[in-house]
Amino acid sequence: MSYRVAVIRGDGIGPELVDSALAVLEAVADVEIVEVRGGAAAYLDQGTALAEADLEVILTADATLKGPVGLPDVRLPDGTEAGLLGGILRNGLDLYANVRPITLLPGVRSALRVDDGIDYVIVRENTEGLYASRGKGVGNSQAMADTLLVTRAGSERIARYAFELASTRQGAPEDGVRRVTCVDKANVLRSMFFFRSVFLEVAAEYPGIEAECVYVDAAAQALVMSPRHFDVIVTESMFGDILSDLGGGTIGGVALCPGGNIGASQAYFEPIHGSAPSIAGQDKANPLSQILATAMMLDHLGAPSAGDRIRAAVRQALSNGSIQLNPDGTTRTRAVTEAVIGALT
Amino acid sequence: MSYRVAVIRGDGIGPELVDSALAVLEAVADVEIVEVRGGAAAYLDQGTALAEADLEVILTADATLKGPVGLPDVRLPDGTEAGLLGGILRNGLDLYANVRPITLLPGVRSALRVDDGIDYVIVRENTEGLYASRGKGVGNSQAMADTLLVTRAGSERIARYAFELASTRQGAPEDGVRRVTCVDKANVLRSMFFFRSVFLEVAAEYPGIEAECVYVDAAAQALVMSPRHFDVIVTESMFGDILSDLGGGTIGGVALCPGGNIGASQAYFEPIHGSAPSIAGQDKANPLSQILATAMMLDHLGAPSAGDRIRAAVRQALSNGSIQLNPDGTTRTRAVTEAVIGALT
Numbered sequence A, B: 001m002s003y004r005v006a007v008i009r010g011d012g013i014g015p016e017l018v019d020s021a022l023a024v025l026e027a028v029a030d031v032e033i034v035e036v037r038g039g040a041a042a043y044l045d046q047g048t049a050l051a052e053a054d055l056e057v058i059l060t061a062d063a064t065l066k067g068p069v070g071l072p073d074v075r076l077p078d079g080t081e082a083g084l085l086g087g088i089l090r091n092g093l094d095l096y097a098n099v100r101p102i103t104l105l106p107g108v109r110s111a112l113r114v115d116d117g118i119d120y121v122i123v124r125e126n127t128e129g130l131y132a133s134r135g136k137g138v139g140n141s142q143a144m145a146d147t148l149l150v151t152r153a154g155s156e157r158i159a160r161y162a163f164e165l166a167s168t169r170q171g172a173p174e175d176g177v178r179r180v181t182c183v184d185k186a187n188v189l190r191s192m193f194f195f196r197s198v199f200l201e202v203a204a205e206y207p208g209i210e211a212e213c214v215y216v217d218a219a220a221q222a223l224v225m226s227p228r229h230f231d232v233i234v235t236e237s238m239f240g241d242i243l244s245d246l247g248g249g250t251i252g253g254v255a256l257c258p259g260g261n262i263g264a265s266q267a268y269f270e271p272i273h274g275s276a277p278s279i280a281g282q283d284k285a286n287p288l289s290q291i292l293a294t295a296m297m298l299d300h301l302g303a304p305s306a307g308d309r310i311r312a313a314v315r316q317a318l319s320n321g322s323i324q325l326n327p328d329g330t331t332r333t334r335a336v337t338e339a340v341i342g343a344l345t
């Protein structure tokens, strides 16, 4: 089976991460790569972060692999960052589920006093919440306002996605109870009470899965103090942004964290972190997030055994010490790539 | 010097925490206590979480000590929790600075692989941001929307509060650089870009203090991976809610975390956590958050040496083992109280 994969190399460390991931991908699958430009450099050149023709390529590909994009100094007139593709891809293609596994890999030292067993997935709603307002806030020189929008349809489909994922995923929380945790702020915000209510309606359709609701502040504490409690977490977009980086901090850093942006007919896969321009081009960036994003893409393409091969190789290379991660999060990009390819079985 | 202190015992574990804190307070200061009712039980009885006459008492007191309030099942018709006093006190009295020290105390085991040196303060904007919309969202059966409001005046005063605090506070981050970190989401939200812009304007008035800006997701990771970097953090209300519980999780739990809600002419002090109804009345709740809130209140009243005496006693009792905290966060409320009083010098 051959797949047609659109690739956005992105900004900063993006190109070297994508090179690394493509080398691994080509070792496990038969793929046709179609490159498209996207991000802040593209914005500077073209006046748009993604040209129409490139979007067409993405729409006709089987899936898209995206490197980190954005350069903090490249900003729109309103001050928000230009070159981010979230609005164009996540909203534009209605990729409503941002799926972010948080897994402590063997050989990786957690910032927590935990040696293993952190293994949950954050399902971040990806088309509304506070991000409905992305770059659209209204105001003047004295005040500015953004809107957090929660719809029934949006909440229902993301809750259902979370329960379906919980029904099929491997790995279980410490107590062995398959659960979906709704993270909200239903005590203070009506929109978040609405999100919780719809979640509970959907939960009733999945009697075999525990449904629990936790306020976002309590959840932030729990992800630090009892991360092994969690299985699948479903939440609003801004909360999911914060909690997924928090989770990343507990498993060695976001440099190890892949994410998928998945809709009914399109999907793209990426590291959850930024483009780290300060270390770009120095063979220092950790490519594992991009490599693991590639494995998620293969699962999505219906080739989970190829995805499993990549994940097994990453685990193997980490646990036998053939990958060295520096305490500051850097590593040797090409050496890591070779170690993963060398560990493929 | 004698102070008139209004006291709200609150719900759940509130009354026992407040009893504990008052015993410590009376051992170090000459205070006149005036009790007022507030919270979810008060709401059930009176139809309001705080009666007019009780608000009058608060307004004429020198400061207010508040226990945790709220019972998750006591809800307003719109679904948000009834009995929370945030709207009435924080907004009603314009207590714009929610000040939350995050300090790893001696003898307390952090969830992080860190033994000491976590010592920063979160200054949470307390009157606007997403909380401007508290219980006010608009919508219907298909959608609900809340507003995140950032004003110039609100951002300016909270930024100034943070820099003033940084100018005077003791303790320094690991690298010895006095700094204020603005946590925002300026890459995505115009309101947050506005918050950052006003922060940078104010920062220019404090050339001796480093000003840095960090996106909220990156901040969440950094509070886990490099907490010793931070000195004073200033942020929007919802972000501050999440990050302060995250911070609590890194210093033994929110049961150790006090906070002040401070305005131009009024202030109240409280634990940052909830009322934990499930352990109420069992002599199990940790009163240290409430005791440390009392110390903050004394600082605010202009009696910092009394506040210091309490903090020193807490440190002493924790480090000599006369306070035992269970791994699940519980302890023996009265025994902790006696240990703190016994350690006062």
Ligand SMILES: CC(C)[C@H](C(=O)O)[C@@H](O)C(=O)O
Pocket (backbone or CB within 6 Å): A070, A084, A086, A241, A272, A274, B187, B188, B217
């Ligand atoms: C770059 C930024 C717009 C993006 C977001 O906030 O969603 C990133 O932080 C992420 O989590 O994918």
Ligand SMILES: CC(C)[C@H](C(=O)O)[C@@H](O)C(=O)O
Pocket (backbone or CB within 6 Å): A187, A188, A217, B070, B084, B086, B241, B272, B273, B274
């Ligand atoms: C109880 C709740 C309304 C409150 C808040 O969200 O502000 C609490 O979490 C806090 O942090 O003081």
